[in-house]
Amino acid sequence: MSTTAAKVKKIVVEQLGVPEDQVTEDAKFIDDLGADSLDQVELVMAFEEEFGSDIPDEDAEKLTT
Structure with missing residues (x-):
């Protein structure tokens, strides 16, 4: 697993x-991992902070896995 994927x-x-073994490249945030819309926003914010970049809202809405 690459460093980015591990992060x-x-x-x-x-x-x-969620347990680490449930998080796979194909797992869907809502359907498989039980995320809601607030969880998705918090994930995007955490990704932005970790990687030092901005994810435009229109792209963030497309993040499902």
């Missing part, structure tokens, strides 16, 4: 409180 996985586990 993303760690953020998802911490933000959603």
Whole structure:
């Protein structure tokens, strides 16, 4: 697993409180991991902070996995 993928996985586990083995590249935030719209916003904010970049709202809305 690449360093970037490991960081993303760690953020998802911490933000959603799910077991690490449930976080796969194909897992959908809402359908598989139980995220709601607030969780998605918090994930985007955590990704932006970790990677030092901005994710435009229109792109953030498309993040599902």
